[in-house]
Amino acid sequence: xxxxxxxxxxxxxxxxxxxxxxxxxxxxxxxxxxxxxxxxxxxxxxxxxxxxxxxxxxxxxxxxxxxxxxxxxxxxxxxxxxxxxxxxxxxxxxxxxxxxxxxxxxxxxxxxxxxxxxxxxxxxxxxxxxxxxxxxxxxxxxxxxxxxxxxxxxxxxxxxxxxxxxxxxxxxxxxxxxxxxxxxxxxxxxxxxxxxxxxxxxxxxxxxxxxxxxxxxxxxxxxxxxxxxxxxxxxxxxxxxxxxxxxxxxxxxxxxxxxxxxxxxxxxxxxxxxxxxxxxxxxxxxxxxxxxxxxxxxxxxxxxxxxxxxxxxxxxxxxxxxxxxxxxxxxxxxxxxxxxxxxxxxxxxxxxxxxxxxxxxxxxxxxxxxxxxxxxxxxxxxxxxxxxxxxxxxxxxxxxxxxxxxxxxxxxxxxxxxxxxxxxxxxxxxxxxxxxxxxxxxxxxxxxxxxxxxxxxxxxxxxxxxxxxxxxxxxxxxxxxxxxxxxxxxxxxxxxxxxxxxxxxxxxxxxxxxxxxxxxxxxxxxxxxxxxxxxxxxxxxxxxxxxxxxxxxxxxxxxxxxxxxxxxxxxxxxxxxxxxxxxxxxxxxxxxxxxxxxxxxxxxxxxxxxxxxxxxxxxxxxxxxxxxx
Amino acid sequence: xxxxxxxxxxxxxxxxxxxxxxxxxxxxxxxxxxxxxxxxxxxxxxxxxxxxxxxxxxxxxxxxxxxxxxxxxxx
Numbered sequence: 001x002x003x004x005x006x007x008x009x010x011x012x013x014x015x016x017x018x019x020x021x022x023x024x025x026x027x028x029x030x031x032x033x034x035x036x037x038x039x040x041x042x043x044x045x046x047x048x049x050x051x052x053x054x055x056x057x058x059x060x061x062x063x064x065x066x067x068x069x070x071x072x073x074x075x076x077x078x079x080x081x082x083x084x085x086x087x088x089x090x091x092x093x094x095x096x097x098x099x100x101x102x103x104x105x106x107x108x109x110x111x112x113x114x115x116x117x118x119x120x121x122x123x124x125x126x127x128x129x130x131x132x133x134x135x136x137x138x139x140x141x142x143x144x145x146x147x148x149x150x151x152x153x154x155x156x157x158x159x160x161x162x163x164x165x166x167x168x169x170x171x172x173x174x175x176x177x178x179x180x181x182x183x184x185x186x187x188x189x190x191x192x193x194x195x196x197x198x199x200x201x202x203x204x205x206x207x208x209x210x211x212x213x214x215x216x217x218x219x220x221x222x223x224x225x226x227x228x229x230x231x232x233x234x235x236x237x238x239x240x241x242x243x244x245x246x247x248x249x250x251x252x253x254x255x256x257x258x259x260x261x262x263x264x265x266x267x268x269x270x271x272x273x274x275x276x277x278x279x280x281x282x283x284x285x286x287x288x289x290x291x292x293x294x295x296x297x298x299x300x301x302x303x304x305x306x307x308x309x310x311x312x313x314x315x316x317x318x319x320x321x322x323x324x325x326x327x328x329x330x331x332x333x334x335x336x337x338x339x340x341x342x343x344x345x346x347x348x349x350x351x352x353x354x355x356x357x358x359x360x361x362x363x364x365x366x367x368x369x370x371x372x373x374x375x376x377x378x379x380x381x382x383x384x385x386x387x388x389x390x391x392x393x394x395x396x397x398x399x400x401x402x403x404x405x406x407x408x409x410x411x412x413x414x415x416x417x418x419x420x421x422x423x424x425x426x427x428x429x430x431x432x433x434x435x436x437x438x439x440x441x442x443x444x445x446x447x448x449x450x451x452x453x454x455x456x457x458x459x460x461x462x463x464x465x466x467x468x469x470x471x472x473x474x475x476x477x478x479x480x481x482x483x484x485x486x487x488x489x490x491x492x493x494x495x496x497x498x499x500x501x502x503x504x505x506x507x508x509x510x511x512x513x514x515x516x517x518x519x520x521x522x523x524x525x526x527x528x529x530x531x532x533x534x535x536x537x538x539x540x541x542x543x544x545x546x547x548x549x550x551x552x553x554x555x556x557x558x559x560x561x562x563x564x565x566x567x568x569x570x571x572x573x574x575x576x577x578x579x580x581x582x583x584x585x586x587x588x589x590x591x592x593x594x595x596x597x598x599x600x601x602x603x604x605x606x607x608x609x610x611x612x613x614x615x616x617x618x619x620x621x622x623x624x625x626x627x628x629x
Numbered sequence: 630x631x632x633x634x635x636x637x638x639x640x641x642x643x644x645x646x647x648x649x650x651x652x653x654x655x656x657x658x659x660x661x662x663x664x665x666x667x668x669x670x671x672x673x674x675x676x677x678x679x680x681x682x683x684x685x686x687x688x689x690x691x692x693x694x695x696x697x698x699x700x701x702x703x704x
Contacts, residue, residue: 002693003692006692006695006696006697007697050695053695054648054694054695057648057652057693057694057695058648058694061648061651061652061655061694062651063644063647063648063651065644065645065647065648066642066644097641097642100641100642101639101641104639104641105639108639108669108670111669111670218667218670218672221667221669221670222667222668222669222670235644236647239644268644269642272642272644273641273642276668276669279669280669
């Protein structure tokens with residue numbers, strides 16, 4: 001019986017409406033007030049059933065829910081034989097809930113669309129080489145899966161056979177298909193647009209990048225800020241307080257009409273629903289644009305950002321530097337190129353340099369290796385890394401130092417007048433330098449340049465327009481290099497020669513000055529700064545790392561999503577405040593109308609109450625359409 | 630101990646969560662600390678002792694307070 005009532009809540013609402021219509025028809029057309037009362041009575045009883053049942057179940061669990069308030073109010077109206085009021089209040093309450101369910105589904109639609117992209121089944125190879133369809137939960141790492149045209153790739157894995165083009169929009173936000181062939185990685189939740197591939201599962205289920213994204217988004221939409229937790233706690237005591245207040249008013253005034261009106265006016269609604277609605281719509285918009293915001297706390301902090309600190313390499317620049325110019329030094333003179341083949345000293349120095357750089361995964365080292373090309377391999381011993389300066393090692397019993405000017409000074413390597421002049425010029429032009437010395441003699445000067453990422457300048461301008469006052473760049477490179485980049489990009493402040501711990505100390509200092517700091521870095525050696533800043537954004541190291549370490553995740557490390565992310569955070573935060581104002585405004589308005597006017601009654605109260613809930617939901621829905629300007 | 634992940638009908642009022650949470654916590658065999666009902670995802674998550682009760686009992690507890698269960702997974 002109870003189940004039947006709950007399941008047919010909407011049908012009961014229709015019956016309620018029909019009898020209300022019959023009632024008014026009897027009243028206005030037939031002029032039959034007995035029929036009017038009977039119709040309204042039936043409408044009330046039918047409509048109140050699901051509400052009263054829920055109220056009863058709530059009371060059994062010692063919770064005074066909104067259903068309890070409404071049921072008591074309707075019963076009161078019934079007792080004073082105001083059947084019209086009771087019927088209409090019930091109708092408004094049921095119809096309000098009906099509309100709220102529909103509109104709430106809309107606000108959550110963006111996130112739902114994302115979660116529905118999760119793969120459900122897979123074609124798994126069996127022992128005899130055939131393929132059987134299995135639930136995606138049954139797939140284990142190491143399984144061989146077949147993916148056909150148009151199918152979702154069920155796991156994170158490696159292509160072992162075949163080729164095809166894959167739409168990776170779900171992971172990267174990029175809708176241009178990517179070609180995949182043997183040996184390349186594919187990701188769960190992406191779609192094979194054409195071709196057929198066989199994939200070895202590397203990671204399955206929640207461990208896949210897509211699984212992590214879903215988990216994060218699901219957590220984010222319900223992650224609560226301190227203010228929301230306060231509202232929750234408040235509403236727990238609020239409803240019983242309203243019930244008590246109505247009872248006290250009745251005891252004093254003996255006015256049932258007034259008491260039940262208080263019950264209806266006191267229903268908490270827009271206040272508790274307003275903030276979560278903005279939150280889910282804002283996060284949903286982000287998810288559709290390749291931006292993950294980790295909850296409302298993050299949204300608030302991010303929206304207040306006044307200082308944005310960027311790491312240079314890999315964030316503002318491509319992090320893929322190349323050697324722009326090479327010089328070699330012989331007998332105090334500096335000449336272009338890496339020296340002639342016949343010069344045996346320079347030839348062996350080249351292979352020493354290659355051997356030392358081969359041991360490092362520093363971007364500069366890779367640039368140098370690319371420049372050197374094929375050289376004979378050498379054994380490297382006693383490698384000593386001088387942080388922020390370079391490397392010293394012995395090769396073939398000779399002392400090799402590779403690094404910047406600071407390293408040369410530290411190792412007391414003498415520079416000829418001409419060499420010192422060349423180095424000075426290059427430093428001022430904003431390049432990074434890789435200097436090579438063998439047994440205390442400077443032999444090579446290499447100038448390495450890093451390209452600025454496309455679109456960075458425009459994006460920084462947008463950030464400024466969004467109210468970020470300070471755009472700061474920190475870098476381990478020399479001051480000359482960072483000054484050049486800063487001038488090109490219009491940054492407000494730059495600091496070179498910074499070690500990771502200098503960067504985090506700098507972030508700490510900014511925070512102590514009372515600024516709200518967002519740090520954008522590569523997520524590997526910048527992790528202390530990322531953790532310390534109010535908001536950390538990891539870039540340039542894959543979505544995986546970013547998801548774990550960042551408060552705001554930009555898919556595919558796309559710098560061009562940064563302004564949208566900030567704009568969206570601001571809009572969402574503003575939307576939440578608007579909803580709180582709407583909710584409180586309505587409550588105050590109702591309260592004062594009750595005291596100061598004589599037109600306020602139960603039905604109007606309920607209408608305003610449901611209306612304000614719909615108003616905050618519709619306001620929240622605006623966020624789904626937010627676009628960056 | 631098993632953990633259940635239950636997809637509910639769209640929750641429209643945050644006070645629904647209170648009710649569902651209380652209903653789940655009142656069951657013997659459910660780890661009270663683990664119960665969480667989230668509004669936007671309309672999901673309930675909890676851990677329970679599968680010797681004391683099964684997922685059917687948990688679903689019944691939710692439908693009894695007036696909310697539909699769409700789908701549930703137990704691990």
